[in-house]
Every structure is written in structure tokens, then in C-alpha cells.
Amino acid sequence: MTLRCIVLGMLLLAAICERAEGVTFNNVVSLGDSLLDDPDDVRSPVAAEHIADRLGVQLTKFAHSGSTSDDLIGDGQHWQAAAQFGEGDLAMLWIGGNDFFTHTLEVAFGLFGFIDDLETNVDTALMTLRGAGMDVVVFNLPDLSNIPLTDSISNFRKATQRWNDRLDVLAAAHGTTVVDVFDLFDRLADNPSNFSLLGNTPILDDPPLFGGGCQFCVFADTVHPSSFAQGFIANAAIEAINETYDPVGSMPLDPLSIVEIALLAGVYGGDFDGNVIVDAADLAVWESNFGGEGADDGDGDGDGDVDGADFLVWQQQLTSSSAATTTQAKTVPEPAVLALAFLLLAVYIAARPSRFLAIRTVAASPRV
Numbered sequence: 001m002t003l004r005c006i007v008l009g010m011l012l013l014a015a016i017c018e019r020a021e022g023v024t025f026n027n028v029v030s031l032g033d034s035l036l037d038d039p040d041d042v043r044s045p046v047a048a049e050h051i052a053d054r055l056g057v058q059l060t061k062f063a064h065s066g067s068t069s070d071d072l073i074g075d076g077q078h079w080q081a082a083a084q085f086g087e088g089d090l091a092m093l094w095i096g097g098n099d100f101f102t103h104t105l106e107v108a109f110g111l112f113g114f115i116d117d118l119e120t121n122v123d124t125a126l127m128t129l130r131g132a133g134m135d136v137v138v139f140n141l142p143d144l145s146n147i148p149l150t151d152s153i154s155n156f157r158k159a160t161q162r163w164n165d166r167l168d169v170l171a172a173a174h175g176t177t178v179v180d181v182f183d184l185f186d187r188l189a190d191n192p193s194n195f196s197l198l199g200n201t202p203i204l205d206d207p208p209l210f211g212g213g214c215q216f217c218v219f220a221d222t223v224h225p226s227s228f229a230q231g232f233i234a235n236a237a238i239e240a241i242n243e244t245y246d247p248v249g250s251m252p253l254d255p256l257s258i259v260e261i262a263l264l265a266g267v268y269g270g271d272f273d274g275n276v277i278v279d280a281a282d283l284a285v286w287e288s289n290f291g292g293e294g295a296d297d298g299d300g301d302g303d304g305d306v307d308g309a310d311f312l313v314w315q316q317q318l319t320s321s322s323a324a325t326t327t328q329a330k331t332v333p334e335p336a337v338l339a340l341a342f343l344l345l346a347v348y349i350a351a352r353p354s355r356f357l358a359i360r361t362v363a364a365s366p367r368v
């Protein structure tokens with residue numbers, strides 16, 4: 001090996017070590033609507049909170065429930081963020097859902113002109129944030145024909161895709177990163193068992209309208225992802241951030257483990273004696289059942305046996321279960337506000353009687 005090769009090798013090593021510093025930001029800032037804002041604390045933490053937690057930095061929230069993209073611009077979420085933050089800070093923007101819901105009738109009839117306004121507003125927001133030197137991650141929208149509020153109105157899928165395509169172009173123009181929530185929810189809908197929470201398959205059907213809760217429902221109400229679904233969304237964001245800012249993957253942000261996400265759904269897989277505490281007594285149960293098949297006690301991951309993987313569930317929950325008790329299973333559905341959704345859909349059903357016989361009763365707050 002020549003001296004030249006050795007020097008080149010050392011330079012390469014130095015470059016790799018440089019990248020090993022990984023992802024760092026000084027602040028996380030959220031902008032948008034209730035997809036990143038949970039004022040009633042019933043479906044938290046939202047994805048931006050997970051990202052700030054993983055980065056070990058503070059989250060400043062400008063996102064405001066009910067905001068359309070017009071509201072975002074009118075309220076100045078973007079310029080407030082740009083005035084206080086800049087280079088080295090990460091903005092997370094999720095907006096557009098309410099633009100769709102306030103144009104339900106137009107979408108149903110294939111009129112997508114409102115997307116032009118949404119595009120203009122997001123363009124303005126991105127220009128302002130990037131102009132201040134911030135890095136930005138934007139979330140696209142899931143298939144809105146597959147969420148409880150607008151379920152089965154097929155035009156919503158087409159419209160969502162149209163917006164997401166525009167967002168991709170905008171994001172590229174502004175040098176920002178897109179979190180592909182559309183893809184995540186499609187994968188969830190195609191095969192929910194791939195997202196199993198320690199043996200519990202997520203449910204995509206509508207949650208109960210008037211309380212009762214639904215521990216494994218993907219939606220906490222007719223429009224909002226549940227706490228554990230926000231965990232999966234956070235992981236999609238972490239993947240996008242790692243790809244953008246740490247492409248070598250030498251020291252990426254750790255995604256939430258399935259055990260952490262299960263805790264968000266209130267699954268205490270490591271509680272083998274069923275007293276809602278994960279402690280040493282549960283380890284004794286695991287030991288006494290070790291090697292068993294079909295045992296309930298000691299089977300933390302729900303795969304029907306008691307082995308080392310179940311010990312790992314116990315071990316991870318031993319340290320994180322106390323923190324999770326504050327966030328678990330708070331799926332209190334929002335009060336149902338029937339009027340607007342019923343009215344819009346009644347009009348549409350009347351217009352298209354044959355196709356929408358199977359439409360489900362739609363109720364609840366028409367805004368995210």
C-alpha cells in the first residue's frame with residue numbers, strides 16, 4: 001500500500017468520523033393544525049414532540065387546531081417562527097387537512113381548485129422559514145378517502161394525491177424534506193398486522209362515536225391519528241430526517257421501538273402477573289414459564305411462546321412504563337359535531353344515490 005493510499009484512507013476515515021456527529025438541531029418548531037397540536041391531550045405525544053424528544057431539544061408549538069392554510073398565513077405562524085428561530089433549528093409543518101374538509105363538497109364533485117390556494121400558502125410558509133435559515137420537514141396527507149370522516153368518498157384519494165404531488169415539487173424547490181404519511185397509511189391499511197403492537201393488530205375501522213374508547217384504533221376520533229399512530233408517524237419522520245441529514249446512517253436518530261409504540265397504546269407486554277406494574281415480580285413469572293408454548297404469562301410480544309424476546313419486552317418496559325402511564329390510552333373521542341359533515345354528505349349522497357348506499361354515517365368535528 002502506498003503512502004498516498006494510506007493518506008486517502010485516513011482522509012476517508014476522518015470524513016466518516018465527521019458525519020458520525022449525526023443529526024443535531026437546536027430547536028424543533030411545529031406549524032400547522034391539530035395533527036401537530038393536541039390541546040386536550042388525548043392523542044399525544046404528536047410526532048413533533050417525539051422528534052424533539054429524540055433530539056433532546058425544546059419544542060415550540062405554533063401549530064394550532066382548526067387551522068386551514070389560510071389561517072396559518074393569516075395568523076402568521078410562519079413569520080412568528082422565522083422571527084424567533086433560524087439556522088440550526090428544525091421546523092415541522094403539517095397543514096392542508098382543513099383545506100380539504102372545508103371544501104368537502106367540491107372534492108366530492110371533483111373540483112380541486114382550492115389546492116391552488118393551499119399550494120400558494122405552503123409556498124409562502126416554506127419561503128419564509130427557509131429564508132430565515134431553518135431546516136424544514138413537511139408532512140403530506142394520508143389518503144383522505146380512508147379516514148373515518150370522509151371514508152369511501154373516492155375523490156378524496158385522488159385529491160390527496162394531487163396535493164401530495166404538488167407538495168413534492170414545492171418541497172424540492174425549497175430544499176425541504178417530505179414525510180410520506182400517505183405511504184405509511186396505505187401500508188397500514190394494506191396490512192395492519194405488519195404494525196402489530198406486541199400481538200395486537202391496529203384497527204382502521206371508525207372509533208366509537210360517543211365514547212368507550214378503542215385501544216387499538218388508528219384514529220382517536222373521526223380525523224385524528226391516535227397516540228400510537230402518531231408514534232408510527234414519528235418514525236416515518238425520523239426515517240426522512242435520517243435520510244436527509246445523516247445519509248450515511250452512522251449515528252441516526254433512533255426510531256421508536258415497537259415496545260415504545262405499544263406503550264403509547266397502553267400495552268404493558270412486560271406485565272406478566274397482570275397487576276399493571278412492570279417490575280421484578282414479572283421477571284419471576286417469565287423465568288418460571290420460560291420455554292413454554294402457548295403460555296399467556298411471560299409472553300410479552302404476543303407470539304405464543306416465552307423466550308428471550310419476551311425478556312427484552314419486560315426489560316424495555318421496566319424502564320419506560322412509568323413515563324408511559326402519563327400518555328397511555330387516553331383515547332377520549334371528541335364531542336361529535338354532526339351538522340356540517342351530515343349536511344355535506346347528505347347533499348352528496350342525494351346527488352349520487354346508487355354509489356353511496358354503503359357510506360357510513362359520518363359525524364364529529366369537521367376540522368383537524
Ligand SMILES: [Ca+2]
Pocket residue numbers: 270271272273274275276277278279281282
Ligand atoms: Ca406486574
Ligand SMILES: [Ca+2]
Pocket residue numbers: 298299300301302303304305306307309310
Ligand atoms: Ca413470546
Ligand SMILES: [Ca+2]
Pocket residue numbers: 303305306307309310
Ligand atoms: Ca418468541
